[in-house]
Amino acid sequence: MRCLLTALWPALALLAWAGDAAAFSDPTRFAMPFRAAAGDPNQTPSLDEDGGGDGRWFTGSASDSYTCEVCHSGGQATDMVLRMDPLVGDPAGTMEIILSWAAPPGPPPLLAGNFEVTDDRGLPAGAMRLPDDPTPQDQCGGFPAGSLFEATPQRPVLGYLACGATRFRFLWTPPVGQSGPFWLSGAMVHSDDQTDSDGDGVTKVSAAILRGASEQYEEQLSAGCGALGRGPTGRGVGLPGGLLLAWFGLCVLRRRSHPGRSKT
């Protein structure tokens, strides 16, 4: 019994005090190692260096196939329209790709996401770039809404930063000598502006890009649902819940003198 009680209280205390998960508000955080000093015992990590994505950008591509849904959940995602339009007369077959959403009344939605184009194996394919002729729709206060990152060597990822724009527009040129198919993968998080991953919605993007397409392609993207079940807040049970659980757990324990092993 002493063993049971010894194990019970730490478990309950941990459940009661479980905290929030941080959101990656800085796009470069995805590339940062999880442990800044893991590879170098002489390096002392600063308070702001740990906890990176360790090279995972959660685009949902074949090589990085879990999406933002593994962290962000519990909120309303934004319905979007994906449009892919071949540039007329471009011999390289460049496509203009636009992800757009309706501007709701009130403040603009806080959206952020990562996108990449790969082949079937998940290897980077072609070249993405931001347009040279941004319109006010593509910008936030005169600055581009998107940024191109070299996630890992030879792996470009386009990031969209929340800023009030109503669309995300970029260009993609297919690789020479490859016929495809190619895949645009990514996800857009609609944040509730609480700096954590709870209460956020995710709109997933996974669309084939056909080389040599001559017509515009358009697809409605509805809100994605969570990959794994979770409650609306995703937080711990809180102190009152922990105390209630402690009481209930003790009641159960009084009836169980020889608990069996559990394999969950």
Place this chain on the structure above:
Amino acid sequence: MRRSQPLLVATLATLAIACADAPSGRGMPDRATFDAVVYPLLMRDCGFSTCHGAPGRFFHLYGPGRMRLDPTSEPFAPPTAQELELSFQRSIAMLDSQGRPEASLLLAKPLDPQAGGAGHQGVDHFGRDVYTSEQAPAYQQLLRWASTGTGVLR
């Protein structure tokens, strides 16, 4: 109430395993290797807040950039001793496999069934498990670490 049930199950599972012998009674996997190698891998591949960062799961992990054990922790501050200890304890509890680390929940669940694993709910949207092959470098590192506690060194 719906949220309480998994928490209760997790608590009772903790009790059961805490009172059992160490995995197969063959000693504990190396703690220093866990902290330096295994913990970062588990946090990278498993410790997301809707997955094994969720407090309702029996196997849960805490640390920077993911779920923090103490909500007052700085989001990206290094893991605390308590977070490391809890993550270690939950990990070794997943190793109880009668001396066959590859059969343990920690190794079998993230391995795709087509590669001999047990599979689990957390597949990607292609239906693949976390590690699609036993040759995946992260799987190999987990296996090496797990083997140090079973006497089956690799």
